[in-house]
Amino acid sequence: MSKQSYRVCFCFRRRFRLAAAEAPADIKAIFEMYSENGLMRVDQLRRFLVEVQGEENATVESAQGIMDGLKHLHIFQRRGLNLEAFFKYLLGDVNQPLDPKLGIHHDMTAPxxxxxxxxxxxxxxxxxxxxxxxxxxxxxxxxxxxxxxxxxxxxxxxxxxxxxxxxxxxxxxxxxxxxxxxxxxxxxxxxxxxxxxxxxxxxxxxxxxxxxxxxxxxxxxxxxxxxxxxxxxxxxxxxxxxxxxxxxxxxxxxxxEPNKVVKGKNSEKGQSSAEDDEWRREVPDNKPKNSVNKDDDLDGEDMGTDEDDEEDPKQMQQxxxxxxxxxxxxxxxxxxxxxxxxxxxxxxxxxxxxxxxxxxxxxxxxxxxxxxxxxxxxxxxxxxxxxxxxxxxxxxxxxxxxxxxxxxxxxxxxxxxxxxxxxxxxxxxxxxxxxxxxLLKAASNSEVFDPKANLPVKTTLRVTVYMGEGWYYDFSPTHFDTYSPPDFYAKVGIVGVPADTMKKKTKTMDDNWIPTWDEVFEYPLTVPELALLRIEVRDANATGKSEFAGQTCLPISELRKGIRAVPLYSQKGVKYKSVKLLMRFQFV
The missing domain is CATH 3.20.20.190 (Phosphatidylinositol (PI) phosphodiesterase)
Structure with a gap:
């Protein structure tokens, strides 16, 4: 190997050392508020659930259940949770943004x-x-x-x-x-x-x-x-x-009628439809009927398939x-x-x-x-x-x-x-x-909902994006960059009626498998019932392009208040094993 090539290799030493995830400053401050002498007792955890997490019906028993679920951790202490155990709870699967206990809760007896x-x-x-x-x-x-x-x-x-x-x-x-x-x-x-x-x-x-x-x-x-x-x-x-x-x-x-023979790729004697007629108009006579051109509109439904056409009663007898x-x-x-x-x-x-x-x-x-x-x-x-x-x-x-x-x-x-x-x-x-x-008002003369109307703000969703973790475990060390850790940023937006739709983005955290953004965004919502919170994490690179690193979409109507661990999914919608964001949701 030449000296020159040796120097090139030496320049790109891999930097994959992974530091342990550390609780962001806000989480530390909240822990201090609800703990004493470095430990959060069960009654203090219950108060945290009510006041921060918005779980008004939380009991001492439910708080004790959370603590019992952490007993397997070597960091657990009988007298209560220390900061590390509290942080583990916040990032755990039991602390999801949608309440799994809620189950099917809509009225299912309507048409x-x-x-x-x-x-x-x-x-x-x-x-x-x-x-x-x-x-x-x-x-x-x-x-x-x-x-x-x-x-x-x-x-x-x-x-x-x-x-x-x-x-x-x-x-x-x-x-x-x-x-x-x-x-x-x-x-x-x-x-x-x-x-x-x-x-x-x-x-x-x-x-x-x-x-x-x-x-x-x-x-x-x-x-x-x-x-x-x-x-x-x-x-x-x-x-x-x-x-x-x-x-x-x-x-x-x-x-x-049987005496009308139609020639076409999928026609048989006596068979025709608006779709067949449209197909014949789309395909020139000198073109094989089973050939495919990338510029042809080949969806049957769009090519004149009147799948909902009313039938002629005279033709339905047989x-x-x-x-x-x-x-x-x-x-x-x-x-x-x-x-x-x-x-x-x-x-x-x-x-x-x-x-x-x-x-x-x-x-x-x-x-x-x-x-x-x-x-x-x-x-x-x-x-x-x-x-x-x-x-x-x-x-x-x-x-x-x-x-x-x-x-x-x-x-x-x-x-x-x-x-x-x-x-x-x-x-x-x-x-x-x-x-x-x-959308369900049945009176024909009543005023109908207009998605484009200038409506008053019903609520404002405040989103705090604290941090993310788990990529190091679910991806290979060189997945995002061959020679250095990824440069993650998060896109957080609302998809809904035009007045509510907006996109915001965190700063980019360079060379960090565990990005800590600690940024706050606010979204005024006029129709929260139809709004979805869309979250996507990407890895920035020097070319100006970026690489997908996870996504999720959550219905605002069922979003739990408080600090939550938000699991991310692949492009195909498969949930990652470890990748998640720590976020806080407040309605103000």
Missing amino acids: VSHYFIYTSHNTYLTGNQLSSDSSDIPIIRALQGGVRVIELDLWPNSAKDNVDVLHGRTLTAPVELIKCLRSIKKHAFSASVYPVVITLEDHLTANLQALVAEMIVRTFGAMLYTSGPKLLNEFPSPESLKRRIIISTKPPKEYL AAPEYRNLIAIPAGKGKGGMQQWLKVDPTKVRRLSLSEQELEKGIREYGEDIIRFTQQNLLRVYPKGLRMNSSNYNPLSAWMHGAQMVALNMQGYGKSLWLMHGMFRANGGCGYVKKPDF
């Missing part, structure tokens, strides 16, 4: 339309929208994560004698419908006892619809909820539908009645445009589906109508077709207007999905979150 529902889009896809495999594995994963609405696209198999699930007119490989149904049955209630809705996008002939009906009845049996022959004028409640499976799709329609009878939540747009779609019929309830672009246009022109519609009916919103990499849109705009089924690609990791995770951490993670009262 299903009164809830935001954890909804997935093209749930069966393992990756992108164009060429990934279809599988029951993503469905299982979604259900285990608390998702309550599963979407399946139904197509005839190659022999036209059975039913596959796949993203039609793409290169996605199929999976058998029966496999998906059996996996749904097995895992539907592993994370929540509340109902699972299966939304079907149906591209089947009547005989295959009858086969689907037989599969569904045999698979789910008594778990299946059907409303009978009459139409519902109000949806049942989640409480009344515990451990039930619900089918939602448009009523089946007839295909073209549709499979056993299939139609399974549909407990009918979908339908009706004739005309957006204004007609959003008309409320007091004699029946239904589901309407809009693409993210349709929703944006609808909000601009008919925002109040959308909210009135969702007071009684279900609105599903789905990603635009150009999101071929399974990315997602911001769900807040849809939630602000009462949309219950805001469908996101569960495999499309990113900020939008983090917001979804945050919303459905509320109400015990059961997948149903009660909408705020201002």
Whole structure:
């Protein structure tokens, strides 16, 4: 090795020495206030829980329980907690920002339309929208994560004698419908006892619809909820539908008359749809029908799939009645445009589906109508077709207007999905979150909530970001930088109505695995009921770019007051074993 190269190597000596986490100055000061002679007795701990942590019902017994939980530590002393033990408690798993003891605490006896529902889009896809495999594995994963609405696209198999699930007119490989149904049955209630809705996008002939009906009845049996022959004028409640499976799709329609032959990739004799017509307009005659162009809008729903079109009663006479009878939540747009779609019929309830672009246009022109519609009916919103990499849109705009089924690609990791995770951490993670009262006013002449209105501040959230720890244990020493510790900074912001949405950032702590920021931010909130606290930690570097180091999203409505240990998650939403932030939340 040359002298020059030797000097270069010598310059970049690794600096990975890890100092023990030390309590920030504010924590030391608080400990001094609630301790005596360096020890915090059980009665002093109870007073801390009440006065700092906002736990008004804390008892001596609950404080003693915390102390008992620390007995395994060699630093524990029988007479009380010293500073080190107190600090360990604050950073411990028992001191979470959302109270695990709270559980399911929303009123679950209202109609299903009164809830935001954890909804997935093209749930069966393992990756992108164009060429990934279809599988029951993503469905299982979604259900285990608390998702309550599963979407399946139904197509005839190659022999036209059975039913596959796949993203039609793409290169996605199929999976058998029966496999998906059996996996749904097995895992539907592993994370929540509340109902699972299966939304079907149906591209089947009547005989295959009858086969689907037989599969569904045999698979789910008594778990299946059907409303009978009459139409519902109000949806049942989640409480009344515990451990039930619900089918939602448009009523089946007839295909073209047998003497009308349509040629197309997925057409068979007598089969056509608005989606097929749109596909033929999108694909030139000299282009193979099964080819894929990255610039094509290939999402079936965005390419003219009127999955909610009302059926012509004259064409429904020969549709499979056993299939139609399974549909407990009918979908339908009706004739005309957006204004007609959003008309409320007091004699029946239904589901309407809009693409993210349709929703944006609808909000601009008919925002109040959308909210009135969702007071009684279900609105599903789905990603635009150009999101071929399974990315997602911001769900807040849809939630602000009462949309219950805001469908996101569960495999499309990113900020939008983090917001979804945050919303459905509320109400015990059961997948149903009660909408705020201002979105539920039923009187048609009453003033409707306006997300853009200039409203008074209801509360101000004060957030103190003390410190972070755990990266050294969950990441390799060279993950962020080959030759030195990371340079962490934290982004802390509010996502909600436009007036409440804001972002703030801590300073960057150079070369430190245990960053101590000790910074305070304040967030005036006009609609805290719809606000989410989004936290992300990144590692800065000299190039001006930064590297992801953890994130979480928390519903403001359930945020616990006081000093809390906030666990961070990976980009895919997996909780890190050790990484967490020590923060304080105050409502002033």
